[in-house]
Amino acid sequence: MKVLLINGSPNAKGCTYTALTEVEKTLNQENIETEIIHVGHKDIRGCIGCHKCRTLGKCVFDDIVNETAVKFAKCDGIIFGSSVYYASANGTMISFLDRLFYSASYDMTMKVGAAVVSARRAGTTATFDELNKYFTISNMPIVSSQYWNMVHGFTPEDVYQDKEGCQIMRTLGKNMAFMIKSIQLGKEKYGLPEKEEEHIFTNFIR
Numbered sequence: 001m002k003v004l005l006i007n008g009s010p011n012a013k014g015c016t017y018t019a020l021t022e023v024e025k026t027l028n029q030e031n032i033e034t035e036i037i038h039v040g041h042k043d044i045r046g047c048i049g050c051h052k053c054r055t056l057g058k059c060v061f062d063d064i065v066n067e068t069a070v071k072f073a074k075c076d077g078i079i080f081g082s083s084v085y086y087a088s089a090n091g092t093m094i095s096f097l098d099r100l101f102y103s104a105s106y107d108m109t110m111k112v113g114a115a116v117v118s119a120r121r122a123g124t125t126a127t128f129d130e131l132n133k134y135f136t137i138s139n140m141p142i143v144s145s146q147y148w149n150m151v152h153g154f155t156p157e158d159v160y161q162d163k164e165g166c167q168i169m170r171t172l173g174k175n176m177a178f179m180i181k182s183i184q185l186g187k188e189k190y191g192l193p194e195k196e197e198e199h200i201f202t203n204f205i206r
Contacts, residue, residue: 001031001032001184002032002033002075002076003027003077003176005020005024005035005037005079006036006037006080006096007038008080008082010041010083010092012038013156014083014118015151015153015155015158015159016083016117017038018160019116019118020036020079020081020116020169022170023169023172023173023176026172027173027176030173031177032076032077032176037064037068037071039092039093039096040082040090040093041092042092044095044099046098047098047099047102053102053103058103059103064096065103068100069104072104072111073104076184077143077180079113080097080113080131080134081116083117083118084118084119084122084123084124086123087126089130101134108138109192109193110141110183110192110193112179112180113134113138113141113143114144114172114176115128116150117131118152119150120154124148124150125150128149128150141183143172143176144172144175147164147168149169149172150165151168151169153165
């Protein structure tokens with residue numbers, strides 16, 4: 001069993017990374033393999049709606065998005081970590097997620113997901129809500145903790161002083177490990193939820 005942790009901050013070893021490592025340590029203690037992928041410093045363009053992924057099976061822009069998609073297909077869970085920019089995830093992270101979720105050619109049903117956000121002071125809840133929407137459109141259960149998954153601080157040292165925030169990350173790790181293991185048992189006994197044959201796709205004028 002494996003979880004990918006996506007560091008969407010431009011700072012490779014900053015506050016977001018610090019929060020993710022708290023989750024990672026707990027997952028490892030629960031015998032869940034992990035990998036942190038740093039994307040926040042990459043030059044990642046947004047989706048251009050070309051639909052080439054429908055025929056290629058991957059995004060037409062062959063970069064870290066496609067590299068991550070291959071790894072995500074083999075994983076049981078994923079965690080998005082983002083610093084807060086104007087009460088939102090940073091633009092690079094959103095471009096990465098838009099393309100990852102739109103171009104992936106496989107079913108994400110019952111892969112578990114969690115969002116982790118980091119801010120000096122505010123904007124965390126708006127960013128948290130924004131990131132969770134990628135899971136809820138993809139049949140992915142969201143892992144929660146004892147409070148919203150956020151830490152506060154301007155430096156990694158500040159984050160470690162956020163004792164509650166660090167505990168939230170550890171609890172998140174335990175809950176994610178439990179959910180992954182439980183879903184694995186459920187799939188072995190019952191299989192994945194049955195889906196209707198026809199995927200209904202409508203808009204508001206028809």
